[in-house]
Every structure is written in C-alpha cells, then in structure tokens.
Amino acid sequence: MTLALTAFTQIIIMFFIILVGMISYKTRLIDKETNKKLSDIVLMLVNPIVIFISYQREFKAYLLTGLLISLLLAVITHIFGILFANLVLRKKNHEADIAIERFAVIYSNCGFIGIPLVNGILGSEGVFYITAYMTIFNLVVWTHGMITISGRSDRKSILTAMLSPSVIATVTGFVFFVGKIMLPDVLDQALTYLGDMNTPMAMLVAGVTIAQTDIVKVLQKLRIYYISILKLLVVPIAMLLFFSLFDIPRIVLLTSVLAAACPTAASINLFALRYDKNYLYASELFAVTTILSLVTIPVVMVLANMIV
Numbered sequence: 001m002t003l004a005l006t007a008f009t010q011i012i013i014m015f016f017i018i019l020v021g022m023i024s025y026k027t028r029l030i031d032k033e034t035n036k037k038l039s040d041i042v043l044m045l046v047n048p049i050v051i052f053i054s055y056q057r058e059f060k061a062y063l064l065t066g067l068l069i070s071l072l073l074a075v076i077t078h079i080f081g082i083l084f085a086n087l088v089l090r091k092k093n094h095e096a097d098i099a100i101e102r103f104a105v106i107y108s109n110c111g112f113i114g115i116p117l118v119n120g121i122l123g124s125e126g127v128f129y130i131t132a133y134m135t136i137f138n139l140v141v142w143t144h145g146m147i148t149i150s151g152r153s154d155r156k157s158i159l160t161a162m163l164s165p166s167v168i169a170t171v172t173g174f175v176f177f178v179g180k181i182m183l184p185d186v187l188d189q190a191l192t193y194l195g196d197m198n199t200p201m202a203m204l205v206a207g208v209t210i211a212q213t214d215i216v217k218v219l220q221k222l223r224i225y226y227i228s229i230l231k232l233l234v235v236p237i238a239m240l241l242f243f244s245l246f247d248i249p250r251i252v253l254l255t256s257v258l259a260a261a262c263p264t265a266a267s268i269n270l271f272a273l274r275y276d277k278n279y280l281y282a283s284e285l286f287a288v289t290t291i292l293s294l295v296t297i298p299v300v301m302v303l304a305n306m307i308v
Helices: 002-026 032-054 061-088 095-106 114-150 155-162 165-178 185-195 198-210 222-243 250-261 267-274 279-307
Strands: none
Touching (some): 032 165, 032 198, 032 267, 061 250, 095 222, 114 267, 198 279
C-alpha cells in the first residue's frame, strides 16, 4: 500500500501545479507566446541543469554497476517502445497525429513525475538509478523523439539533436561522475536552485497548454484511452514481466519499471509547441495519461512488488 499511496500523493502534487498553470492562462497571466518561451527555457536551460546535477555524487563501484544495469534496462525499454508503437500505431490521414501518438507511447514523464515518486518510494539510491533512465530518455528523445515530432530526418537535424543542451549535459555529467569531479559548493548550490525550477515550470507550461483544450470533450475521445492503455499499462507491464526473468537488483528493476509506468512525457507539449505541430492533441494525451496514472501507477507498482 505504501507504493500505491506515495505514487498517488506525488501525482496529486503535480496536478495542483498544473491547475495553477490553467488558472494563469484563463486569467491571462500567461499567454500562448509566453508559454512557448517558458517551454524553451525548460528544454534548453533548466532540464540540462537537472541532468548534470544528478551526476554530482560520490563515486562508488556498486553504484556504477547498478547505473550500467539501469542504462541497459532503459535502452531495452525504449527500443521496445519504439518497435511496439510503430507496430500498433499505423499512419493515418493525419501523419502528424500518429507521430504525436507514437511519441506519447514511447516517452514517459520520468523526470517530472518519476524522480519525486522514486525518491518517496526508494530513496536517494533510486533517484540515482532513475538518472540512468533519464540519460537514455534524453539521448533518444532529442534524436528519435525530435525527428518523430519535427518530421526532419536529415543529417543536419540529427547532428543538431546530438549537440542539444540536454545531450551535452548528459555526457558531461557522466564524465564528471566517473572522473570523480565535484563542483564547488557555491556553484553546485546555484545550479541546484535553477534545477529546482524544473518540475514547477514544466507543469505550468503543461497547465497553460491543457487550459487551451476542452477537457470534458477530451475525456470523451475513445482513441485517447487506447493510447493511454498502451502507454500506462501495456509497455510497463511487458517490461516488468521481461525484466523479472533475470537476476536484477530489486531497486534497479523497480526504478526502471516505475520510470516506464509514468504518464506521457511533458516534453510532448514542449516539442509540439517548438515545432508548430498539433500541440492541442499533444496536451490532450498528456492530460489524460496524467489523470489515468493516478490509478495505473499504483496498480503497476503493486504488481511489481508482488512479482519481485
């Protein structure tokens, strides 16, 4: 019950911040243009700082081993997600919508919701391991994910993605961790303060975006429930059953499954805004998967606790 209750509490917290974003839009405190600027700040500045700071910890051999296992599990999860999404979600009349649906199934909110959940359930060691999932997430989302949403697959676009701030922060952070390089306390604290803006800013952006949709009508769309089931139940449970076949440390396995069980990544809104795609549909998928995750995450975690 602790797993389920903690997951439920953390998601409720996210909802309150999203609600503030919705109110800010309705009261015209934040308009569409401001929201797009805020999304750029999250993607290009705050998110990379969060990634880098997550690697600022004392080097220990067992942590590196667990981290490498977590990296492998994250790679497997993303490969499965990509293959699965492309298999079950075929191109329709509106290719952009299919691209957004595939993105929604593949990429999870492992940072904004995953980190608070893991911290509450598994503690600081779990947070360290989820950074491995975030590492793969950021490498893949800024390459495959960006190409999926933008529709650009030329060499220049791929190179631009590989040189994105989040990817650079991921590589630099790992080098600092392995090289046992620690920042001065003052600089570390300053970056930590900036990183602390990650969740509230991302949820504000999501709330402003959601406020532009008719949530009552959204909840009547059967297609969104289909996508939500694929994302919230099919993918994480498939990974849970597969990973349980191997001798994987329990905390590493639970962290990986929890990361996969999180709702659709908030970056679906940010990327859709950035590349002028169907951001309203993106926000609808984000909103509904986040709402349904109130039930599905506790279910997956209880199931995981029973199996492992």
